[in-house]
Amino acid sequence: MQGILHEELSVSDPSSDFMKDYQTLARQSWEAFTRQLQPPAATNPFAPPAFAGSGNDTLERTLSGLKGYFDWMQGVAAGSSGTPAPAADWQQQLRQLFAGATPSFTQAFAGIDTAGAEGFAQQWQSWMQAAQRSGLGDVPATQGPMPAFGLNREQQMQQQAMSVAVFESLQASARYQALIQRANAQGMERLQDKLAEHAEPGRQVDSLKALYDLWVDSAEEAYAEIALSDEFCEAYGEMVNTQMRVRQLQQQQTEQICQQLGVPTRKEVSSLGERLQALRREFRSGRTTSSDSHADEVMALRHELAALKRQMAAGPAATPAAKSSAPAKPSRSTSAARKAATKAVRKTSVPKNTAAAKPSRAPVRKSAAGKVATKVVRKTRASKTKPGPIATPRPSLRKRK
Amino acid sequence: MYTPLRIDPNKAVGDIAAFQRKLATGMGYLRTMREPEYANTPRELVYSEDKLKVWHFKGHGTPTSKTPLLIVYALVNTVWMTDLQADRSMVRNLLEQGEDVYLIDWGYPDGADRWLTLDDYINGYLDRCVDAVRQRHDLEAINLLGICQGGAFSLCYTALQPDKVRNLITMVTPVDFHTKDNMLSQWCRHMDVDLFVDTMGNIPAGLMNYVYLTLKPIRLNQQKYIGMVEILDNPVELENFLRMERWIFDSPDQAGEAFRQFIKDFYQGNKLLKGTLQIGDRPVDLGMVTQPVLNIFAEQDHLVPPDASRALGKRVGTTDYTELAFRGGHIGIYVSGRAQREVPPAIHQWLRARS
Numbered sequence: 001m002q003g004i005l006h007e008e009l010s011v012s013d014p015s016s017d018f019m020k021d022y023q024t025l026a027r028q029s030w031e032a033f034t035r036q037l038q039p040p041a042a043t044n045p046f047a048p049p050a051f052a053g054s055g056n057d058t059l060e061r062t063l064s065g066l067k068g069y070f071d072w073m074q075g076v077a078a079g080s081s082g083t084p085a086p087a088a089d090w091q092q093q094l095r096q097l098f099a100g101a102t103p104s105f106t107q108a109f110a111g112i113d114t115a116g117a118e119g120f121a122q123q124w125q126s127w128m129q130a131a132q133r134s135g136l137g138d139v140p141a142t143q144g145p146m147p148a149f150g151l152n153r154e155q156q157m158q159q160q161a162m163s164v165a166v167f168e169s170l171q172a173s174a175r176y177q178a179l180i181q182r183a184n185a186q187g188m189e190r191l192q193d194k195l196a197e198h199a200e201p202g203r204q205v206d207s208l209k210a211l212y213d214l215w216v217d218s219a220e221e222a223y224a225e226i227a228l229s230d231e232f233c234e235a236y237g238e239m240v241n242t243q244m245r246v247r248q249l250q251q252q253q254t255e256q257i258c259q260q261l262g263v264p265t266r267k268e269v270s271s272l273g274e275r276l277q278a279l280r281r282e283f284r285s286g287r288t289t290s291s292d293s294h295a296d297e298v299m300a301l302r303h304e305l306a307a308l309k310r311q312m313a314a315g316p317a318a319t320p321a322a323k324s325s326a327p328a329k330p331s332r333s334t335s336a337a338r339k340a341a342t343k344a345v346r347k348t349s350v351p352k353n354t355a356a357a358k359p360s361r362a363p364v365r366k367s368a369a370g371k372v373a374t375k376v377v378r379k380t381r382a383s384k385t386k387p388g389p390i391a392t393p394r395p396s397l398r399k400r401k
Numbered sequence: 402m403y404t405p406l407r408i409d410p411n412k413a414v415g416d417i418a419a420f421q422r423k424l425a426t427g428m429g430y431l432r433t434m435r436e437p438e439y440a441n442t443p444r445e446l447v448y449s450e451d452k453l454k455v456w457h458f459k460g461h462g463t464p465t466s467k468t469p470l471l472i473v474y475a476l477v478n479t480v481w482m483t484d485l486q487a488d489r490s491m492v493r494n495l496l497e498q499g500e501d502v503y504l505i506d507w508g509y510p511d512g513a514d515r516w517l518t519l520d521d522y523i524n525g526y527l528d529r530c531v532d533a534v535r536q537r538h539d540l541e542a543i544n545l546l547g548i549c550q551g552g553a554f555s556l557c558y559t560a561l562q563p564d565k566v567r568n569l570i571t572m573v574t575p576v577d578f579h580t581k582d583n584m585l586s587q588w589c590r591h592m593d594v595d596l597f598v599d600t601m602g603n604i605p606a607g608l609m610n611y612v613y614l615t616l617k618p619i620r621l622n623q624q625k626y627i628g629m630v631e632i633l634d635n636p637v638e639l640e641n642f643l644r645m646e647r648w649i650f651d652s653p654d655q656a657g658e659a660f661r662q663f664i665k666d667f668y669q670g671n672k673l674l675k676g677t678l679q680i681g682d683r684p685v686d687l688g689m690v691t692q693p694v695l696n697i698f699a700e701q702d703h704l705v706p707p708d709a710s711r712a713l714g715k716r717v718g719t720t721d722y723t724e725l726a727f728r729g730g731h732i733g734i735y736v737s738g739r740a741q742r743e744v745p746p747a748i749h750q751w752l753r754a755r756s
Contacts, residue, residue, distance in 0.1 A: 066626055066630065068623060069627050073416070198405035200403060205405055205408070207412065207413075212627075223619075228581070233588055236588045237589075240592050241593045244596045244601070248596065248600045273512060273513060277516035277521075281525075284525070
């Protein structure tokens with residue numbers, strides 16, 4: 001990192017003692033900072049070496065944005081002559097201040113180096129190298145698919161499809177990057193406009209941080225305007241779609257190689273997962289239906305038991321009398337119980353291998369634990385409620401009329 | 402006329418030196434700091450299924466509210482935004498108000514969850530979580546608080562299961578996904594989502610975070626960390642900053658099928674608003690939401706623009722609809738100092754008036 005610093009440190013007036021002092025200070029400060037990034041010396045000489053992905057490398061990557069800011073501050077400080085520029089020259093001065101640092105800021109738009117946003121060009125290069133090593137042959141031209149024939153016809157066609165897909169993807173990526181650059185340029189124009197509003201005593205920008213913040217506001221505004229445009233949205237969609245097409249073709253080729261080597265593939269695992277999830281849905285649906293049915297039976301039997309208890313409680317005389325008399329009309333509950341019991345018997349008598357034995361896939365509203373959800377009609381409740389006011393002073397509450 | 406730039410080189414060098422000193426000194430603190438913990442308000446596990454957990458939070462006193470409140474968070478990011486740190490915890494504040502708070506923690510999906518659909522999430526998981534809470538309290542209906550995507554889920558659920566929801570609160574919840582200022586929506590308009598999910602499977606959290614960062618690339622990738630340098634020598638503020646970083650980036654992957662449906666039906670098709678949405682084989686009609694609804698949104702929300710939330714008012718069937726506009730952003734509505742003072746009390750009072 002120190003090396004980079006030295007290379008990028010461009011000072012407009014090297015003969016100035018002031019700037020020499022500044023350079024020394026900057027170097028020492030940054031070195032002090034980077035020393036903090038170094039992992040501490042191992043106290044145990046037998047300790048294993050540090051993991052390559054940890055320590056200063058991780059922190060350096062994390063703080064790369066700070067480095068950009070730091071470089072920019074240096075550039076601005078070096079470009080500041082100390083003498084206030086004439087009013088007509090300040091725009092020129094501004095361009096000079098940002099000229100050296102602009103690439104750093106451009107990176108802020110697109111320089112996030114994560115696995116999810118891996119630079120596509122690098123990814124493509126590494127893939128092609130791997131493809132060549134694994135025997136997929138040379139990369140065909142990108143002009144479009146050519147006729148192929150013979151034993152390896154399919155592979156040739158796939159390779160050509162891949163080549164076309166990569167070409168299209170790189171084109172889409174370039175279109176996207178062009179829009180990002182346009183946002184960057186428009187951000188600078190907006191900055192000039194904003195600065196023009198500060199050309200009065202008392203409103204002048206007198207610190208690096210204030211200038212930086214103003215630039216961020218300008219750049220974000222310009223970016224947001226472009227990012228919401230139809231042109232950008234189309235370019236964004238095209239970039240994503242073309243990248244996915246390349247990935248998909250990569251996966252297909254990988255699958256083929258894995259199949260030849262007898263290695264289980266992601267497609268197979270995914271397919272198993274899909275079937276498993278479908279089975280889980282069916283199982284849960286069936287279990288819920290079954291528990292609903294059992295709950296109905298239990299409820300019906302409870303009603304029947306309650307009716308019998310009532311008959312018993314009515315006294316011994318009531319029972320013979322009931323026997324001798326004409327059969328009474330069954331109560332609703334007993335009737336329901338019998339119906340349910342009959343239904344249950346019918347259900348259990350159905351052979352398991354028939355279609356009727358399959359659990360229903362219809363959505364079920366009951367709880368997994370088997371508890372019957374009581375249906376409550378409460379649709380008019382809302383209109384009956386008398387909401388009280390909310391005594392919150394600050395936020396604005398708007399009640400629909 | 403004066404020049405608008407009046408940067409004194411001596412002062413500039415002084416600023417740089419101060420910046421570097423802060424950075425160098427602060428890095429010493431940074432190296433010694435541990436991963437900041439969330440608020441970890443005492444809680445009890447009351448239901449679990451696959452990777453999902455339902456937590457019941459314990460306050461200092463007995464809840465005064467008779468109807469429990471179940472928080473339904475989004476699938477993106479973790480649920481701990483609601484209980485981030487001790488003095489900035491929406492959960493803790495709701496408990497102090499007297500609410501009985503439950504929370505669904507969706508967990509971190511992996512390859513086994515690739516085929517979970519919105520039907521599985523809403524008619525399956527969410528319904529069973531609601532049933533678990535209802536059963537614990539022997540209640541026919543409970544209160545729901547849906548947040549962001551979880552708010553959209555809660556709306557769907559309430560429309561599908563109106564008898565199980567007594568009052569519904571939505572926070573920063575998108576309903577109209579086609580407002581002109583919705584950058585995420587604009588970006589995915591031309592995406593081939595089928596190709597995307599077929600290729601990616603589950604959608605990696607890193608990719609999701611990358612997209613969020615590119616909504617405001619310079620502010621979120623650089624300016625924020627320059628601000629961090631200012632607080633490097635302040636252990637308390639630094640810890641708060643790092644806790645937020647942890648929350649932002651320690652986020653779950655998205656189950657592929659659910660993501661596919663959410664983008665196609667909500668973002669691209671705007672079906673929730675149009676009334677053409679189906680979850681499983683059941684249509685979702687917001688007109689079925691006749692419960693009292695409190696719709697809270699953030700006026701400076703760059704992820705869910707206010708108009709995207711306000712659209713709910715014209716679609717729900719209830720006659721008891723209230724809006725609460727919070728002056729802040731998508732995250733500030735949970736963690737800012739003003740949010741602590743305003744949002745949980747407003748929720749509690751609104752619920753109490755409808756208990």
